Amino acid sequence: MARYIFITGGVVSSLGKGLASAALGALLQARGYKVRLRKLDPYLNVDPGTMSPYQHGECFVTDDGAETDLDLGHYERFTGRPANQQDNITTGRIYQDIIAKERRGDYLGGTVQVIPHVTDAIKNFVLTGNEDYDFVLVEIGGTVGDIEGLPFFEAIRQLGNDLPRGDVVYVHLTLMPYIPSAGEMKTKPTQHSVKELRSIGIQPDILMIRCDRPIPETEKRKLSLFCNVRESAVIPAYDVKSIYDVPVAYHKEGLDDEVLAAFGIKGAPAPVLDRWNGISEAVANPEGEVKIAIVGKYTVLKDAYKSLIEALVHGGIANRVKVNLEWIESETFEKEDPSPYLEGVHGILVPGGFGERGAEGKIAAAHFARTRKIPYFGICFGMQMAVLEAARNLAGIAEANSTEFGPAKEPVVGLMTEWTKGNRKEVRDAEGDLGGTMRLGAYPAALKTGSKIAEIYGTTSISERHRHRYEVNIGYRDELEKCGLIFAGTSPDGVLPETVEIADHPWFVGVQYHPELKSRPFDPHPLFASFISAAIHQGRLV
Template sequence: MARYVFITGGVVSSLGKGLASAALGALLQARGYKVRLRKLDPYLNVDPGTMSPYQHGEVYVTDDGAETDLDLGHYERFTGRPANRMDNITTGRIYQDIIAKERRGDYLGGTVQVIPHVTDAIKEFVLDGNEGYDFVLCEIGGTVGDIEGLPFFEAIRQLGNDLPRGEAVYIHLTLMPYIPSAGELKTKPTQHSVKELRSIGIQPDILLVRCDREIPMAERRKLALFCNVRESAVIPALDADSIYAVPIAYHAQGLDDEVLNAFGYKGAPAPELSRWETITHRITHPEGEVTIAVVGKYTGLKDAYKSLFEALIHGGIANNIRVNIEWIESATFDVEDPTPHLDHVNGILVPGGFGERGAEGKIKAAGFARQRKVPYFGICFGMQMAVIEAARSLAGIGGASSTEFGPTEEPVVGLMTEWLKGNDLERRGFDTDLGGTMRLGAYPASLAADSRIAAIYGDTEISERHRHRYEVNCAYRDRLEERGMRFAGMSPDGVLPETVEFVDHPWFIGVQFHPELKSRPFAPHPLFASFIAAALAQSRLV
């Protein structure tokens, strides 16, 4: 029977509940337990798919096509367990389901209320499908006291009573700020946060306290006394040089031991942390370094490219080198020559995105990489812009563009109106809803046996995750291949281009999918490992 760990946050947002949940999951997994992680988001959006990345960071896509919170990326990267659409729920989805039931008459004329109907729906989500797991870790988004989060806190409070005694543990993540003018660490924010949590009926079992320096024992005792927890249950969560050092750091502070003690586990096996030790050693003791320029349109918020950032780090781990990333706003190249920004880098990556803003800058970045023989990695939109650049510069199609930017006589990239998902034909139009209407989730692709990308994968049949609404137009394939851009990967039916590459370039690959979503620190994605290896070779030529 599964035991449940509920992770809540207080004081301020962005303290790292998702990372803490993932690290704890990794520690329990390292002890031989089977772990599932789930995220409960209080916002009213049905999912984050229509949000700007500046609002909520990247949208993480699962194999089954769910657009989810970026924390699910942490969960997958730390545990290796593929998430699915049932690992993330929002207030919007809860209310959508409840209102649909009410319209059908499922409540038999009763008044539909937050308690019990909304809280029951949340509890049903938390408890569903957990057979075979030892621990289910549920992270509640936002901070305690947020008005939109109250139904979720009430639901997990009820679960503490619904579940058999000793099968639910509450962890509260808070901040202990240092006040330079006073030269003191302050416990009061955590005290107030716990008081707020207790006022709604939840007594935390463990405090995970974020701080930028060591917490003296006197302050830990004070927190234990005023927050009604054991001294051993006040766990410092200090800043780390790398997120991949967090599992080892939390174990050293006793987090996993305290969780198991709270459940009454005695004599649990020690965690096997050798792979995390290897990863952190490679990060802290690199044998070289490369500089990668990421030319994107959301570079003002690094969480907009969270999985991409981590996948580049994984590529560095695979090659035992440090990856330095320069974030460049693609709109800069709309008015400026890219040369001063790119002539010193060892590789150029153009990531996914939506809309016309910054598109010309991405096209220029692709052209610079092609002409200067700099390793280039185009992902989703980055592949499309590379194809448009080749069409304009090599195939003589001066008006080459994308219908995403408006009507064009040369739709080298166009809206995808229908495609196969398994045995079902999916159809879309210009006037359909934006949410959940893209080609989403895992799709297969067939790679040419003699292509560079097939050599990188070591296979000709692959499956990768997609999130896009537009496709490269196969009508232009022959003209582009005559100029050296090879369509090396296609959908199994031969209709949709999945990868392109230049035969006469050291490393120039575009992919329509998002390989960064499947990269792990202990299993770097082969495309990122190869890209960083190519960048390292480029650095040695300079």
């Protein structure tokens, strides 16, 4: 029977609950246990699919098409277990289901209330499907005290009573700030946070203290006394150079030992951390450096590209180099010459995005990379903009454009109205809802034998995750291929373009899917490993 670990946060947001959850899961996994990680998000959106990247950061997509919180990317990267629709839920989705049941009359005329109906729905979500796991780690989004989070805290409080004694552990992550003018680290924020948590009936078993310096023993003792936890259960969570140092750092502070002790588990096997030590060593001791320009639309918030950043790090690990990122807002190139910004880089990556803003800047970046023979990697929107650039400047289709930006005389990129998912035909129209209506999740693709991308993958049959509403128009294939832009990958039925490349270029690849979502530190995605390898070669030429 699964045991449950609930991870909550206090004092301020963005302390790293998702990373802490992923690292703890990795440590338990390294001891031979089977783990599952889930995320409860208190916001009213049904999912983050319609949320601005400026507000919520990246929307992570699973194989089965769920649009989820970016923390699920951490879960996958640290444990290797693919997440799915049942690993992330929001207040919006819970209320949507409850209201649908009420309208059908499922509650038989009863009054529908937060307790027990909402809390029961949360508990059912947490408990379902865990038969094959030793530990289920459940992260609660937001901060204790947030009004929208109260039903979730109430639900996990109830689970502490519902489940057998000893099968639930509560971990609370807080901040311990250092006040320079006083020359002291302060325990009061954590004390108040735990007081808030205890006021709703949850006593934390373990405190994880985010801090930038060692905690004095006197302050650890004070936290233990005032927060009613054992002193050994006050775990420092220090800042580290790389997120891949976190599992080993937490183990050194005794986090996994303390969790097992809280469950009363004795004689557990020691964790095998060789691969984590290897990753840390590779990140800390690169044999060279490369500079990659990311020409994007949301560069002021790096969390909008979280999986992309990590996939580039993985590509660096595969090649034993440090990847330095130059962030460039794509609108810059609509006003200025790209040359001063891009001449010194070893590779150019144009990531996904939505809408017309900055699109011409991305086209300019693709043009610079193509004409200057600099490695170019276009992902989703970045592939579409590379195709528009080639259509205008190679094929002479001057009015080539995307219908995403409005009516187009030459719709080289257009809205998908139907496609096949498994044995089912998906149909969409321009007037439909935005939420959950894109081509989402894993789809197969067939790669052309002898193509650059087939060589990179080492196969002609792949499956990758998608998140897009617009597609390159296959009707322009012949015109574009005559000019050297090769449609090297398509959907198995040949209708939907999946990849493009330029044969007489050192490395110019565009993909309609999001390969960054499947990259792992121990298994770097082949496209990112190859792209960084090409960037290394470019660096030698510069």
